[in-house]
Amino acid sequence: MNELIPLMVIVPLMAALLISAFSKFNRSTKIFAFVVALCLPLIPILSNYGLHYFGGYEPMLDNVTGVMFHPAITYSFTFLQQVFIGAVGLLTFLVIFIYLTKYKEVSGPYLFLLFLGTAAVTAMILTDDIFHMFVFFEILALAQVGIVAASSIDYSYEMALKYMILGSIGSPMMLLGIGFLLALTGSVNITDIATAVHMGLIDATSPVFLLSLALIFFGWLYASGLPPFHTIKSGIYSKAEPHGAALLQSFTVMAMISIVLVMFRIYSTLPIFEVLIVFFSILAMILGVSLALTQTDFRRMIGFLAVGELGFIGLGIGLGTNFSLTAGLFQALNEILITALLFIGFGAIVNATNEVDTRKLGGLLAYHPKVSIMLLIGGLAMAGVPPLNGFQSKLMLVQASLSCGYPELSILAIMVSIATFVVFVKTYYTIFLKPKPNDLELENRDVPRSMVLVMGILLIIIVILGIFPDMVTNGISSFIGGIL
Amino acid sequence: MKLYDQIFGVVKQFKKLFSPGPVTNADVSGSITAEIFLIVSMVLAVILLRHISPLLAGLVTLILAIVLISNIPLIPKFKIEQEDSLEKMLFYAIVVLALIVTFIYWGGILV
Numbered sequence: 001m002n003e004l005i006p007l008m009v010i011v012p013l014m015a016a017l018l019i020s021a022f023s024k025f026n027r028s029t030k031i032f033a034f035v036v037a038l039c040l041p042l043i044p045i046l047s048n049y050g051l052h053y054f055g056g057y058e059p060m061l062d063n064v065t066g067v068m069f070h071p072a073i074t075y076s077f078t079f080l081q082q083v084f085i086g087a088v089g090l091l092t093f094l095v096i097f098i099y100l101t102k103y104k105e106v107s108g109p110y111l112f113l114l115f116l117g118t119a120a121v122t123a124m125i126l127t128d129d130i131f132h133m134f135v136f137f138e139i140l141a142l143a144q145v146g147i148v149a150a151s152s153i154d155y156s157y158e159m160a161l162k163y164m165i166l167g168s169i170g171s172p173m174m175l176l177g178i179g180f181l182l183a184l185t186g187s188v189n190i191t192d193i194a195t196a197v198h199m200g201l202i203d204a205t206s207p208v209f210l211l212s213l214a215l216i217f218f219g220w221l222y223a224s225g226l227p228p229f230h231t232i233k234s235g236i237y238s239k240a241e242p243h244g245a246a247l248l249q250s251f252t253v254m255a256m257i258s259i260v261l262v263m264f265r266i267y268s269t270l271p272i273f274e275v276l277i278v279f280f281s282i283l284a285m286i287l288g289v290s291l292a293l294t295q296t297d298f299r300r301m302i303g304f305l306a307v308g309e310l311g312f313i314g315l316g317i318g319l320g321t322n323f324s325l326t327a328g329l330f331q332a333l334n335e336i337l338i339t340a341l342l343f344i345g346f347g348a349i350v351n352a353t354n355e356v357d358t359r360k361l362g363g364l365l366a367y368h369p370k371v372s373i374m375l376l377i378g379g380l381a382m383a384g385v386p387p388l389n390g391f392q393s394k395l396m397l398v399q400a401s402l403s404c405g406y407p408e409l410s411i412l413a414i415m416v417s418i419a420t421f422v423v424f425v426k427t428y429y430t431i432f433l434k435p436k437p438n439d440l441e442l443e444n445r446d447v448p449r450s451m452v453l454v455m456g457i458l459l460i461i462i463v464i465l466g467i468f469p470d471m472v473t474n475g476i477s478s479f480i481g482g483i484l
Numbered sequence: 485m486k487l488y489d490q491i492f493g494v495v496k497q498f499k500k501l502f503s504p505g506p507v508t509n510a511d512v513s514g515s516i517t518a519e520i521f522l523i524v525s526m527v528l529a530v531i532l533l534r535h536i537s538p539l540l541a542g543l544v545t546l547i548l549a550i551v552l553i554s555n556i557p558l559i560p561k562f563k564i565e566q567e568d569s570l571e572k573m574l575f576y577a578i579v580v581l582a583l584i585v586t587f588i589y590w591g592g593i594l595v
Contacts, residue, residue: 290521
């Protein structure tokens, strides 16, 4: 059913608009939001792989050059899109489930932002049109700002505003880069641009082409929260509601892989492209984990760890082989699941204690054993402990960098994993294992059951992917084979 | 004893990192780990320059190691530069944009 391909974007987009318009009907809004959220992971499962041409304008063959041109905005749906849209759809459903069960009165604008963000990242990974991708990238940035500003945490407005101001540098640069590409090729279709580059119709060494790479690359750094945007990215995670932060980090990962795959298709002929990706990935890994080690606010600590993990994804993509790209994309999927689990789990601790400073916490293992055990397994998965999914993807990355002739990168990846383990053990000890401080007053609140249930679901997926990674990696590898 | 005093001085400087509030054993050990991790990982990353020139890699590694070790503690300095100040974030964003454009525009065809 290829008709379902555009519905993956249209359904959350329409739901966002309708919920925003009719949010005063609380009960109806809740039921509607739940039903739509349930549909989000189901649509990609039911849809067939294929292409969708908006307006029905099919590709045209140029009889002189023998090249196909794509006049329509095209959505391409393959196994890769299915996995990632399915994962984000599931996460959106789980997050909305937590939100609906947590509050009696729901906020229409907040649900609007959650659905809008999901629609934006779905469109970004589906589209074969670079300008279309940019439009949804902007929509995503606004949705992210809104989700942070809507939280009840102190200084969330300030952090959201800072993110928006930094976006006012990152986004126009990216648009300018896209403009240069349009000027060179006369097209915004990614397949057409990539064909023109690979057939030698464009001089890959021309300053305009190189400048377009520089500008789009800078926009990508902003979208993915790699340095110099790692501080603000970890900041917005820490100032969003825990379930919102879980979704925000999945948006970041989706935006990161969507844009980098587009760049890879266009600029892979330039060796400097891969050098740059590896450089910024290494920087993200080092800075993310170093700063996570010194945090006392555990939400900020997870934020920095999430940024450090993005470096692993970039490393896989920067190495540029089929195996490394597969490893990088598998790591991206794992990060979406693991970081969501950690944000929700630590959010449950905030809910129970109303405290985020690790120095003021302790002894919570006795009070919240289920949450603590699930968080422990989630943390081990992030650190790359077997047999969890983080181990599989990180092992693949280490093998990939060794086979590419970069043992330094393998050692670095292992060191970052060990440091991640240290961060997690330190935080786990201070929150759960050390004696409870006398002045810590536990709020007489249990952790919401919905949060525990969601953590359980994510944990099951993490374990399954750890034991059977081939379920995902084989399909991703075939997809990569198609674009290399 | 000089190295011991230097390390002890570093630990004392970590106090500033965590103020206001108490400094726990876990915080200090985390900061020392971060310090060592930062130095080792940066030196390790610089070894990648051997793909351009082994001599360059050796020289830069040696110089970087000396500079980093003689400037410990690095983490408080790093943390100050990476706080939530908008001015600093904007400064680094613009510096990186300038570096990327310069590097790719004039050096893109060389790599």
